Structures are given as C-alpha cells and as structure tokens.
Amino acid sequence: MSSPFVRGLKCRLCGQAYPISATNFCTEDFGPLEVEYDYDALADSLDRAKIELRPFNMWRYQEFLPLDGEPTVGRQVGGTPLVKAHRLAHELGVEQLWIKNDAVNFPTLSFKDRVVAVALSKARELGLTTVGCASTGNLANSVAANAAAAGLESYILVPSDLERSKILGTSVFGAKVIGIKGTYDEVNRLCTQIAFKYGWGFVNINLRPFYAEGSKTFGFEMAEQLGWRTPGHVVCPMAGGSLIGKIHKAFNELHRTGMIDKPSCKFYGAQPTGCNPISAAVKNGWEAHRPVRKPNTIAKSLAIGDPADGYFATKVIRETGGWAEDVSDAEIAEAMALLGRTEGIFAETAGGVTVAVARKLIEQGRLPRDEEIVLCITGNGLKTQDAVADCLEEPAVIAPSLDEFSGLLAEESSAVLV
Amino acid sequence: MPVTIHIPTPMRQHADGQASVQVAGSNVQSALAALGDKHPALTQRIFENGQVRRFVNIYLNNEDIRYLDNLATPVKDGDELAIIPAVAGG
Numbered sequence: 001m002s003s004p005f006v007r008g009l010k011c012r013l014c015g016q017a018y019p020i021s022a023t024n025f026c027t028e029d030f031g032p033l034e035v036e037y038d039y040d041a042l043a044d045s046l047d048r049a050k051i052e053l054r055p056f057n058m059w060r061y062q063e064f065l066p067l068d069g070e071p072t073v074g075r076q077v078g079g080t081p082l083v084k085a086h087r088l089a090h091e092l093g094v095e096q097l098w099i100k101n102d103a104v105n106f107p108t109l110s111f112k113d114r115v116v117a118v119a120l121s122k123a124r125e126l127g128l129t130t131v132g133c134a135s136t137g138n139l140a141n142s143v144a145a146n147a148a149a150a151g152l153e154s155y156i157l158v159p160s161d162l163e164r165s166k167i168l169g170t171s172v173f174g175a176k177v178i179g180i181k182g183t184y185d186e187v188n189r190l191c192t193q194i195a196f197k198y199g200w201g202f203v204n205i206n207l208r209p210f211y212a213e214g215s216k217t218f219g220f221e222m223a224e225q226l227g228w229r230t231p232g233h234v235v236c237p238m239a240g241g242s243l244i245g246k247i248h249k250a251f252n253e254l255h256r257t258g259m260i261d262k263p264s265c266k267f268y269g270a271q272p273t274g275c276n277p278i279s280a281a282v283k284n285g286w287e288a289h290r291p292v293r294k295p296n297t298i299a300k301s302l303a304i305g306d307p308a309d310g311y312f313a314t315k316v317i318r319e320t321g322g323w324a325e326d327v328s329d330a331e332i333a334e335a336m337a338l339l340g341r342t343e344g345i346f347a348e349t350a351g352g353v354t355v356a357v358a359r360k361l362i363e364q365g366r367l368p369r370d371e372e373i374v375l376c377i378t379g380n381g382l383k384t385q386d387a388v389a390d391c392l393e394e395p396a397v398i399a400p401s402l403d404e405f406s407g408l409l410a411e412e413s414s415a416v417l418v
Numbered sequence: 419m420p421v422t423i424h425i426p427t428p429m430r431q432h433a434d435g436q437a438s439v440q441v442a443g444s445n446v447q448s449a450l451a452a453l454g455d456k457h458p459a460l461t462q463r464i465f466e467n468g469q470v471r472r473f474v475n476i477y478l479n480n481e482d483i484r485y486l487d488n489l490a491t492p493v494k495d496g497d498e499l500a501i502i503p504a505v506a507g508g
Contacts, residue, residue: 023428025505029471029473030503032505189502193500205505208505291484308473311472
C-alpha cells in the first residue's frame with residue numbers, strides 16, 4: 001500500500017522516471033533522483049486547518065514526505081523554535097530578525113534528525129536492516145541514535161580527524177564507527193562503493209532521495225511559525241548544498257497546494273572561506289562549482305569540497321535574487337559568541353558561519369536592514385565547543401571571600417567607566 | 419596487466435552485466451574510449467559532448483581525476499579506474 005501522494009522517483013536532469021527503491025542516480029545520465037509527488041492529490045487531501053490540529057513536530061506535514069505508512073523512526077523530531085532575535089537584530093543593525101533553531105532538535109541536536117527520520121523509516125519500509133552514512137558529524141550522531149532506537153545495525157564512516165565530541169556522540173549509541181584517513185569527500189566516495197557492494201541503506205547515498213525530503217520540514221515549520229507566510233530573506237549554511245534548496249522547495253510546495261501565497265523569498269548561502277565551492281560559484285557567476293580538494297576550516301560540518309547539490313544550490317540562489325558569502329575561521333568563532341551572548345543560543349560552527357555571513361551581507365547592503373530575515377541554525381554548539389574557546393574570557397578565580405568578590409566587581413565597574 | 423575499470427552496480431546492465439572491464443590505454447581518455455568500443459551504451463552515459471557529465475566522478479587508484487590531470491591523466495598497467503556517481507553531502 002503505497003502513498004497516494006508519491007508518484008515515484010524522477011531524474012533531476014532528464015526527468016526519467018523510476019519506481020521507488022534504494023537508488024539515488026539516473027542510469028541514463030547519472031543525474032540525482034528526487035521523489036515526485038502528485039500535488040493535486042495533496043492539495044485535495046490537506047489544508048492548513050488539518051495541519052494545525054496535529055502535534056507540532058516534523059510529521060505534521062507527513063503527506064509531503066515519501067513514506068507509505070506511519071513513520072517508525074523519529075516520531076518526535078522537529079517542531080523547533082522560531083525565535084524573534086531582537087538583541088542580535090540590534091547588534092547587526094537590522095529591524096526584523098528570526099532564528100529557526102534546530103540546535104535544539106531532538107534527539108541529537110541538529111537538523112539531521114529530520115532527514116534521518118525519513119531515511120530510516122523508509123529503510124524499514126524497504127526491508128533493510130543495516131544502515132549507514134558518510135558524515136562530517138551531525139549526521140553520524142543522528143543515524144547512530146535513531147538506528148539504535150529503531151533496532152537497526154549501523155555503520156558510520158567519518159573523517160578520522162573529526163572533533164572528538166562528535167565521535168563520542170556517535171559511539172555512545174552503539175554504532176560501528178570507522179575513521180577514514182581522508183577528507184569527507186573521500187569518505188563519501190568509499191561509502192558509495194560500500195553501498196553498491198553490500199546493499200546497506202546509506203542514508204545520504206542510496207537512500208538520498210528520501211533522506212533529502214526531510215529537510216523540507218525545516219521550511220514548512222518556518223512558514224507556519226511565521227503565520228503561514230514566507231520571509232523576505234533566508235540565510236542558510238551550505239555543506240552538501242541540499243538544505244537551502246529544500247527550504248525553497250517547501251515554500252513552493254505550500255504554494256502549489258494552495259496553503260500560502262506565491263513566495264518571493266530570496267535565498268543566501270553561507271560557507272566558510274576554507275571550503276567555499278558554492279559561494280565562489282555564486283560570486284564568480286559560474287554555473288558549476290569548482291571542487292575544493294582539501295577543505296581547511298574549523299567549520300568541519302561544512303567541509304564538503306564537492307557538494308552534490310552545489311549546482312542546485314547555486315541555481316536557487318541565483319533564481320531567487322539572493323547571494324552567497326563566506327567567512328574566516330576567526331569570524332566564525334566570533335559570531336558563535338555573538339549569537340550566544342545576544343540570544344542565549346549556542347550554535348555549532350555552521351551557526352557561526354550563518355551569523356557571520358548574514359553580518360557580511362548586511363554590511364555589503366545585499367541584505368536589506370528593513371526587511372524580515374530568517375537565519376537557519378542547524379546544530380548545537382556543545383558539539384564544537386573548542387571552536388569558540390579562544391573568543392571567550394576565562395573565568396576569574398578567587399578565594400571564597402566576600403571581600404575578594406566585591407573587589408572583583410569594583411574592578412569590573414571601574415573598567416567599564418574607563 | 420591492463421587497466422581495470424570498475425562499473426557501478428546499476429550501470430552493469432550496459433556492460434553485459436560485468437562488474438569490471440579490462441582495457442588498454444595510455445591515459446584516462448583513451449582507457450574510457452576503449453571501454454566505449456566494447457560498451458558504447460555505457461560511455462554514452464558517462465560523456466556528453468565529449469565532457470564527463472556533471473554528476474559522474476572518475477577515480478584513478480582512488481584519486482579524483484579532477485585533482486590530477488582530468489582525462490589527460492596518464493594510466494599504466496595495473497591501474498584501477500572507478501566510475502562513481504557524485505553524491506557528496508550529508
């Protein structure tokens with residue numbers, strides 16, 4: 001009994017149709033496959049009132065996701081806060097700023113739980129019992145945790161120099177973690193070969209078309225939380241380049257099914273300068289990105305030198321009239337601290353990239369100061385604490401003496417007066 | 419020993435079901451041309467207008483040829499070429 005809203009898979013390049021299976025590329029031209037929906041049936045079946053009655057998590061928009069039945073993995077994922085960021089807005093010199101905060105997504109504190117919930121639920125529907133992924137960190141945490149809860153065996157391959165907290169945050173779930181002596185792109189290439197050889201469900205490889213759809217829920221929630229409308233501007237970090245395109249797709253799908261007005265949202269991509277294939281393509285007007293062989297940035301979660309969705313991300317940015325920028329490691333760390341002290345949100349390095357790029361775009365005059373801007377925060381800073389350490393003051397250390405404490409306070413206020 | 423070209427699973431239907439094909443060639447371009455002589459349906463899917471298609475990656479002994487000399491990269495007997503769909507992201 002398959003979903004009445006899913007037509008099948010379709011090549012994003014030539015349109016060739018394929019039945020639903022654990023496959024991600026077209027055998028005519030190697031183009032990536034995407035799930036195809038029957039939007040007329042969706043429009044007939046779903047409306048805002050119906051959605052509003054459901055619990056506030058990602059499955060609120062279930063009909064837009066490629067499962068045949070109820071989700072069996074990640075039932076509580078999503079429904080994260082959209083925060084009105086007055087203090088950060090003031091610091092950046094803009095009037096209206098929102099933060100879509102997936103740093104607190106459940107269960108593993110990143111937006112990846114959305115894509116994994118779909119991929120693993122689908123893996124189960126396809127009868128797979130072993131799953132895996134190639135990861136820069138957040139995906140590893142998510143696949144490991146969700147696979148554990150679902151009783152699926154998992155193989156997680158990561159670059160061996162990944163932050164220790166990300167590796168521990170994966171191993172703790174009982175996953176088989178393997179460090180690869182190479183870049184993320186090499187890990188990914190290896191996983192493609194493993195997927196072909198062993199037939200396991202690699203969420204971001206052979207299950208990619210299903211996996212990718214989960215990101216749309218970040219966009220659906222954003223639109224609903226704004227009151228069933230889209231903002232003027234969205235700034236989104238780019239690793240593989242998929243998320244930015246899926247938010248754009250989500251907005252279009254809500255319009256296509258009659259739930260919101262035609263979106264006129266501009267999309268801005270954010271990357272670290274040490275790995276900026278997509279922002280370089282946008283800034284230089286290239287149609288295709290030039291792969292970065294050895295990414296070099298503290299934003300390891302965005303260190304993908306040859307992003308699979310680079311071409312599509314560049315297209316979305318250009319077609320919506322947006323832009324892209326990239327920032328240095330120092331700017332990233334400083335922005336993580338800025339977000340923390342203005343809004344009480346501790347985002348991982350990708351969040352620092354997004355805030356720093358937003359600042360740069362505002363100063364360049366590309367992001368207008370008087371229009372609504374939404375920043376996409378995709379992961380929690382607890383996973384990348386070392387990155388921000390140098391920006392923070394060490395605590396003062398004193399004896400347990402009231403006099404010493406008062407002295408400290410006096411020093412502080414005289415420092416402020418000076 | 420000639421050059422071995424590994425074919426991704428879903429494409430094996432265009433290589434008479436074989437997982438790998440042995441060819442002779444002095445560089446990546448000529449090795450793939452030799453592959454095309456045996457299995458034109460396969461190389462037609464790898465190339466478009468003489469260029470490797472956007473979502474195809476070619477590896478010589480696990481190195482992406484774009485970081486070497488692209489199609490001009492020399493190959494020798496015993497080398498392994500892998501044709502892999504481009505999917506990095508996650």
